[in-house]
Amino acid sequence: MSRKSETSGDRRPAQADALTLTGRQAARVAKRRRVMMLGLRGIPNVQGGVEKHVEMLSSRLTGHGWEVEVVGRRRYLPVSGPHLWNGVRVSPLWAPRMMALEAIIHTFLGICFAAMRRPDVLHIHAVGPALLVPLARLMRLNVVVTHHGYDYDRQKWGAFAKKMLRTGERMGMRLAHGRIAISREIAETMGERYRVPVAFVPNGVAVSHCDVETGVLGEFGLTRRRYILLAARLVPEKRQIDLIKAYAKLGNTGFNLVLAGGAEFESAYEDEVRALASRVPGVVLTGFQTGDRLAELFANAALFVLPSSHEGMPIALLEAMAHGLPVLASDIVANRQLDLPAGDYFPLGDIDALASAISEKTATSLDEQEVLAQTERVESAYSWSSVALKTLDVYRAVTK
Structure with a gap:
């Protein structure tokens, strides 16, 4: 380019900006x-x-x-x-x-x-x-x-x-x-x-560690380590109804069941979930949660359950594992891809098996070394x- 063309008044603004950069900076912009x-x-x-x-x-x-x-x-x-x-x-x-x-x-x-x-x-x-x-x-x-x-x-x-x-x-x-x-x-x-x-x-997976109390536990009457969590949209393939029915079979265990998630569109399934939840004592619907509020729900749960019939790759399950939570997941292919221990899976749609697995999981907890090993494995692999x-x-x- 000639000196005359470089200084002409009709050059484009982007070209003018580029002339204020060093050669190396201009190359980076161009690339x-x-x-x-x-x-x-x-x-x-x-x-x-x-x-x-x-x-x-x-x-x-x-x-x-x-x-x-x-x-x-x-x-x-x-x-x-x-x-x-x-x-x-x-x-x-x-x-x-x-x-x-x-x-x-x-x-x-x-x-x-x-x-x-x-x-x-x-x-x-x-x-x-x-x-x-x-x-x-x-x-x-x-x-x-x-x-x-x-x-x-x-x-x-x-x-x-x-x-x-x-x-x-x-x-x-x-x-x-x-x-x-x-x-x-x-x-x-x-x-x-x-x-x-x-x-x-x-x-x-990226774990959001909540450094402050958001008040979400108190808002929904929850106690630390005394609730079971599912974070998912209210859609049929997430099978919240299976989880509510399994929870109901357990009777009064002292644990709440927390369903965090909402629906983008009104549907018969959402109505069914809300109606069933209203009839089972201990079920808490929080609606869609995000940020520090969702992080606090994950951090303080006793167990995370994913009973879904369809997943691509379950981010919420990975997040629960990265928080060091015990988990239960349906035995569909997408969940099996995570190679969890056999005891972390239950047959899809089997309400009795899910209830039994929840009872076993809530009767014990992971020790500190198990939590650390699970967290490190998830964060390094994903x-x-x-x-x-x-x-x-x-x-x-x-x-x-």
Whole structure:
């Protein structure tokens, strides 16, 4: 470039800014890559496993020099306009308040938005939003898809919705430039089913240690180490009803049963959970909890139970283990992937077996060495820093 062109008055502002940097700084700016996350309700502190995954991953990607933008659904976010959170740009977009259409319409709008923003990578999360990967490819975007679980197995969906979710899986696996699965079983199954390479990048875990009392225990009349906890959305596949029925079989044990979680949409299942809980003494519904309040519930529980029929990779179960809690989980494939001791599993849907397992678990507690060993194992095996590095390997492969 000639000296005249460098000093001309019509140069763009970005070029002017670059001229104030040293050569090394300008090189770093030029190399800075951008990724846009799509397919979730939003961050931070939005209920859901995908939301937690993106929240933890995105904040770590910024530490590796990437610019991260998360496109969320406006009604779940506290700020209606674009804003920064922990160095991550959060861009709210409108979506209809309709369970069957919210995700797909928001994804369509998000891909159009990405076509204008032109990120180096468009990272689509979950198989439902992956239905629109062909549109993203048509708009010449580099697409990575993360498979978070077999969403077509969820009880809430009808036949047509399940067919669309299966189609989304097929579109995502066949047409994305890069593919990630959060469990080894999903990665192997997708590789065999679609004859494509799928990177295994598990969920991570980060324990939020609550240094202050939030008052959440007193608010719900709970006593430290005298309650059983489940933290999950009120949806059929989490099977809160199984847990309430098993708890009811135990009679008066001196333990409460705490169900922390809410529902995004009114449903017959939510009504059934609330009605049953109201008839069983000792059941406490806290609604959706997050931050220090949720951390305090985890830290003071006697036992964590996950009776679900469907999981991708259970973040809440990992968090409970990282807090050093004894755990019980249904014996589904996703939970079995964590390789817990045999006594930590019970047969899915077996109310009597679950009640018996709860009774045994609450009769004893882990000693200090067992707690320490469990916490260290989880934190070393499921580090979000490791998740970020493995995700970046996929990004680099599709942006060569």
